Amino acid sequence: MKVMVFITCTMIAVEVGVSAAMLVLEPPAPGYVFPALDRVALACNTSPLGVMAPLAFDFFLITLCTLYALKTRNVPENFNEAKFIGFAMYTTCVIWVAFVPIYFGSDSKFHLLLNECLVWWQVITMCMCVTLSAMVTLVFLFLPKMYIILLRPERNNRSFFTTAKSIRCHIGSRVASAISDKSSNSYSGGESPRSRSDGFRKPDSGTVNSYPVSGADVDRRGGVSWRGKQETGAAITGESRHQLLSDWLGFESGLLESLPGYLPEPTEKRELQLTTLDSQPHLTEARQELQLTTLDSQPRLTEARQELQLTTLDSQPRLTEARQELQLTTLDSQPRLTEARQELQLTTLDSQPRLTEARQELQLTTLDSQPRLTEARQELQLTTLDSQPRLTEARQELQLTTLDSQPRLTEARQELQLTTLDSQPRLTEARQELQLTTLDSQPRLTEARQELQLTTLDSQPRLTEARQELQLTTLDSQPRLTEARQELQLTTLDSQPRLTEARQELQLTTLDSQPRLTEARQELQLTTLDSQPRLTEARQELQLTTLDSQPRLTEARQELQLTTLDSQPRLTEARQELQLTTLDSQPRLTEARQELQLTTLDSQPRLTEARQELQLTTLDSQPRLTEARQELQLTTLDSQPRLTEARQELQLTTLDSQPRLTEARQELQLTTLDSQPRLTEARQELQLTTLDSQPRLTEARQELQLTTLDSQPRLTEARQELQLTTLDSQPRLTEARQELQLTTLDSQPRLTEARQELQLTTLDSQPRLTEARQELQLTTLDSQPRLTEARQELQLTTLDSQPRLTEARQELQLTTLDSQPRLTEASQELQLTTLDSQPRLTEARQELQLTTLDSQIRLTEAVKIRHRNN
Known part of the structure; x- marks a missing residue:
């Protein structure tokens, strides 16, 4: 004790x-x-x-x-x-x-x-x-x-x-061997166990035969207890116990087997035979991801289909990855550019996953053989690219700080973003320059998401990509903001489209675990501007908040990405960026063009649309189900899909109150850029500073975010800085939604705010390198930066000596990659043009994407408004 x-x-x-x-x-x-x-x-x-x-x-x-x-x-x-x-x-x-x-x-x-x-x-x-x-x-x-x-x-x-010291009697154990020789002394007179057992079956009346082992008897419960000591040398083993008990009970024909605890030796072994779903586990993973249960037996091809829906990977994975990213069949002999493309879009197809991860996180900090030079290029943004390095630096870093007559004011606007607009410049600078670099307590995760664009962080990354590609699919009721967005989507019409690349590459639309609501706010940033703020908030903030967990529509948009460049790359860029730079006076046709993306690029627009929209010729053995999901873009997955698709497809073309002015600007979209490149650059960089009759007001709107739009500039500044703190009748709720961007909607509100407000300014320990990576995204990785820029901007429209063949490859998506070009062309070009028995209905669904809402549209809108109110 x-x-x-x-x-x-x-x-x-x-x-x-x-x-x-x-x-x-x-x-x-x-x-x-x-x-x-x-x-x-x-x-x-x-x-x-x-x-x-x-x-x-x-x-x-x-x-x-x-x-x-x-x-x-x-x-x-x-x-x-x-x-x-x-x-x-x-x-x-x-x-x-x-x-x-x-x-x-x-x-x-x-x-x-x-x-x-x-x-x-x-x-x-x-x-x-x-x-x-x-x-x-x-x-x-x-x-x-x-x-x-x-x-x-x-x-x-x-x-x-308790169990006795002498023996532990396990009834039901099997006899593994005969009685050992040491236990032979337990029997008297040399009698065999069989004869002894016979004597036990015939006991004398009134007596109890004693077993030769000393002190054994049977208690009332049938158990065996042992008293006294064993005889000298009588070592009772497990086998001898079983044999002694069987002899004492006197059985000859399976009495022991009839006992309740006896377990006979199994006659056969039953194996579980756990089989995998198919003989190729990689294919099983692909089925889980793509929900294609019967993909072909080539797991690499399956991976390619998961990423780019390319049916035939070639034997050169780097070239394949580059094609998946840029949709270019003819990469040149500069593998660094190929690596950059492979790494930036997180393909991880090559055999060096560690390097790939590092590149994904750091955005290729050590790609070329001169990492210091690479960092300098990323930070300084191509200080020595062209013959005028100083002007290049100014354009890339300061966004053309010397374009207009007031370069200092331009620099302040572009770099500091209104450092002296309001009476509290320090707070403004902190918001605009730092953009809440210390909001959350997990900077590493934030850096990774900001660098990698978090394309795979949440459980529904595909919808995120679609939103990155569509770029503000929902117009609000203030056409000026809409015009700015439409005009800004052409920052690379002239020969300096670097800013456009940064926007197209980064776009960082889906950073948190609930990307849909966050994306809408990041994209629109003023969801309650129109006269019906509640309906606007529902459409702009939610933007498919009830989309199901299988966002296949995203894949179509990711895959399309305007694969059919025309012979006029600038016009092609405009169409790719703005989705129809030449909208006609018929808004319905304009909407169709915006939805179909390049309906008039080639001489056969219908075939092109079918190829772009169908995207799945012969992937699995159940084409109809796959086609329906991928072609119809999950029109029936959730309970309200049609209204959601209509909003995504039509881009809320009738939201604003001045559609004519909006259409004109959509149609023009800088089609008449003057012969003065500085003015052109200023428009692209400064967001069309001289488009309308009030250029100063335009600059203020585009650069300062509408600081002096209305007659109450202070209220305007508050709206721009605080994101509409007092717009609607419930300013507190509005402020919370616009400032915090739904800090309580997802499980990581801080990260959401940082992502939405900051957009990757100074989170990591090397903020300058991070900014350069975000802005340039490796525009100068290879030894020929100009060619690299052209490829990234124009999607390699003029890489090889045969531009028409290059365009065809871009449009057809690797039509001649593998040894079976015809099957590849059918898969990538046609993409299920003739798979199902109702091709016309399929085309209508793919092209129009449910432009004709059913008779329950009012109920659907009411439900969405109810969701927003909740």
């Missing part, structure tokens, strides 16, 4: 000593956490060492207890509790093994804003593990005893729980 008390006190003293030491080294102190802009939380500054140091000794004791419980699980008599102790310790180990990655895998400030309450994951994890550890110990140690005491009192005796 004294020894037990001493051991207990020693263990407690060790734990007290460790805790006291940690209190001295790291005394507790309050810390402030900012889960939102208008919210602060008081938390203890606990470090990982302060948590692990006291738990380390506990883990040591748990390990020792588990080890000895495992060793003593079959030891008799006084160790009869070992089995239950073992169960308790096994469960405890599982609980704490799961605790370590959950607790230390999340940041100490990681939380969720749920119903106006902060949920701290680490606190919950610690409490749950401690509670479960105590519960499993109580259950496994005391629940069996309570069961015996309360429900089985007849078993509540010592003999039931």
